[in-house]
Amino acid sequence: MEGATDTAGYAPDDAACQRNKDAGKITYISSYSYAASGSIMDVFMARDLGYYDALCLNVEMNTAGASGQQLVNANKAQFTSVGSAPSVLDTVVNADNITAVATYGTTDPHCILANKNIKTLKDLEGKRLGYFTQVAPVARAQLAKAGVDLDKVKFTKITNYDPTIVTRGTIDAEIAYASSQCASLKDQGIEFSEFLPADAGVESTYSVMEVNSTFLEEHRETAADFMRATLKALQYCLDNEDKCVEHVTELAAEDNQGDSFPLDQQRRTWAVESQWIRDSTVKPLGAHTREEWEAAAALTREFSEVKEIPDLDTVVDFDLVTDLYDANNMLIWPGE
Numbered sequence: 001m002e003g004a005t006d007t008a009g010y011a012p013d014d015a016a017c018q019r020n021k022d023a024g025k026i027t028y029i030s031s032y033s034y035a036a037s038g039s040i041m042d043v044f045m046a047r048d049l050g051y052y053d054a055l056c057l058n059v060e061m062n063t064a065g066a067s068g069q070q071l072v073n074a075n076k077a078q079f080t081s082v083g084s085a086p087s088v089l090d091t092v093v094n095a096d097n098i099t100a101v102a103t104y105g106t107t108d109p110h111c112i113l114a115n116k117n118i119k120t121l122k123d124l125e126g127k128r129l130g131y132f133t134q135v136a137p138v139a140r141a142q143l144a145k146a147g148v149d150l151d152k153v154k155f156t157k158i159t160n161y162d163p164t165i166v167t168r169g170t171i172d173a174e175i176a177y178a179s180s181q182c183a184s185l186k187d188q189g190i191e192f193s194e195f196l197p198a199d200a201g202v203e204s205t206y207s208v209m210e211v212n213s214t215f216l217e218e219h220r221e222t223a224a225d226f227m228r229a230t231l232k233a234l235q236y237c238l239d240n241e242d243k244c245v246e247h248v249t250e251l252a253a254e255d256n257q258g259d260s261f262p263l264d265q266q267r268r269t270w271a272v273e274s275q276w277i278r279d280s281t282v283k284p285l286g287a288h289t290r291e292e293w294e295a296a297a298a299l300t301r302e303f304s305e306v307k308e309i310p311d312l313d314t315v316v317d318f319d320l321v322t323d324l325y326d327a328n329n330m331l332i333w334p335g336e
Contacts, residue, residue: 013334016055016056016221016225016334017055017056018056019221019222020055020056020057020058020221020222020225021056021058023215023218023219023222024058025058025059025060026057026058026059026060026078026079026215026222026226027059027060027062027071027076027077027078027079028043028059028060028061028062028077028078028079028080029062029063029064029067029068029071029072029077029079029080030043030044030061030062030063030064030068030080030081031068031080031081031082031083033063033252033257033260033261034063034248034249034251034252034255034257034261035180035248035261035266035269036244036245036248036249036261036266036267036269036270036273037179037207037269037270037273038104038105038206038207038234038273038274038276038277039081039102039104039207039208039209040081040248041237041244041245041248041270042230042231042233042234042236042237042244043059043061043079043230043233044061044247044248044251045233045236045237045244045247045248046059046229046230046232046233047059047061048247049233049236051229051230051232051233052226052229054229055225055228055229055334057222057225057226057229059226062077063255063257068080068081068082069082069091069095069098069210070095072095072097072098072210072211072212073094073095073096073097073098073212074097075097075212075214075215077212078211078212078215078223078226079209079210079211079212079226080209080210081207081208081209081210082207082208082210083109083110083136083177083206083207083208084108084109084110084136084138084204084205084206084207084208084296085100085103085204085205085208085288085292085293085296086136086137086138086204086205086296086299086300086303086304087136087137087138087208088100088208088210088296088315089137089296089297089300089304089306089309089315090134090136090137090300090304090305090306092306092309092310092315093306096213096310097212097213097214098210098211098212098213098315099210099211099212099213099216099315099316099317100208100209100210100288100293100315100316100317101209101210101211101216101223101227101316101317101320101321102208102209102227102230102231102286102287102288102320102321103205103206103207103208103209103282103286103287103288103292104205104206104207104208104209104234104276104277104280104285104286105205105206105207105273105276105277105279105280106203106204106205106206106276106279106280106281106282106292107198107204107205107206107276107279107280108138108196108197108198108202108203108204108205108206109177109178109179109206109207109273109276110136110138110139110142110175110176110177110178110196110197111175111176111177111178111181111182111194111195111196112124112129112139112142112143112173112174112175112176112194112195112196113163113166113173113174113176113181113182113185113192113193113194113195114166114172114173114174114192114193114194114195115166115167115169115172115173115192115193116167116191116192116193118172118173118193119193120146121142121143121146121147121148121195121200122146122147122148124143124148124153124172124173125148125149125152125153126152126153126154127153127154127172127173128154128156128171128172128173129153129154129155129156129171129172129173129174129175130156130157130158130165130166130171130173130174130175131155131156131157131158131174131175132157132158132159132161132175135155135175136175137299137300137303137304138197138202138204138299138303139175139197140303140304141197141200141202141299141302141303142195142197142199142200142202144303145200145201145202146195146200156171158171158174161180161181163176163181163182163184163185163192164185164190166192167185167190167191167192173193178194178196178272179268179269179272179273179276180265180268180269182194183268183269183271183272184265184268187264187268202299203292203295204296204299205288205292205296206273206276206277206280207273208288209227209230209286211223211226211317216317216320220320223320224320224323224324227286227320227321227324228324228331228332228333230286231285231286231321231324231331232331232333234277234285234286235285235331237270237274238274238277238278241270241274244270245263245266245267245270246263248261248266249261249262249263249266283329284321284322284325284329284330284331285331286321286324287321287322287325288316288318288321289318290312290318293312293316293318294312297309297312
């Protein structure tokens, strides 16, 4: 990425460099192609800003999307990301070779968007509520806390990401993402009803980076350097929003995905999600706490099919990212 590389002051340590080279190729699976989102855009930027190269990391990008967790769990890739901590824990039964290493915020990314005639969540009883891959535990919690009888809601699997299927009446509501579908309708001036988890007193998290557990055990310092470079790029994108959004949008166009990731949509997405990162009550960037994950575990047990969650220390690494920062929460970069 011409003119953007920022690795000044880096003094390579030969042993560390060789260690990272010896770890081999690191494959990152983007959970949503070229979206201008945390744990996605920052990875592309770390590559193109030269941060991975500076740490002697061989990183390969894969935009396979929904197959990310399966590939990481099967030792076919090393890193991917998921939307929230409850969504991570909702999959632990089928993914026992994945460890969460970074959490990007303390705002859940979901929203329930509904036809404008639906004034409260209780109005969804007897109505069709769409969902994509799975019904997010946080959405079930949101409904339950609003007094909705879940047995009376017609959960309907959908594949169309166009939010106007709700406003046009194809379905009555859908579990979506606040930074994309809900934000898109607002931008178009289309009337709809929006319900956020926080409105119902449901707390959760935003965007979790996961690593293959076997890779983490065998190459912990290399995994740490991957996150070091990625979080350096995340800070760059918070400071240089237009450059990052425009660059990842260009990457989408070059990969013939420009229609799925138009610039106005990318700007809208990052405007919302970057604020979630800034507003996080957990510092520094990417760090997470046992308390927030214990809350996520309790929510998942109550509002998902998963009732037995393993000890959190077996599915979450609470120290990897924290150890990348100094006492002043400044990212430690070799040579600086």
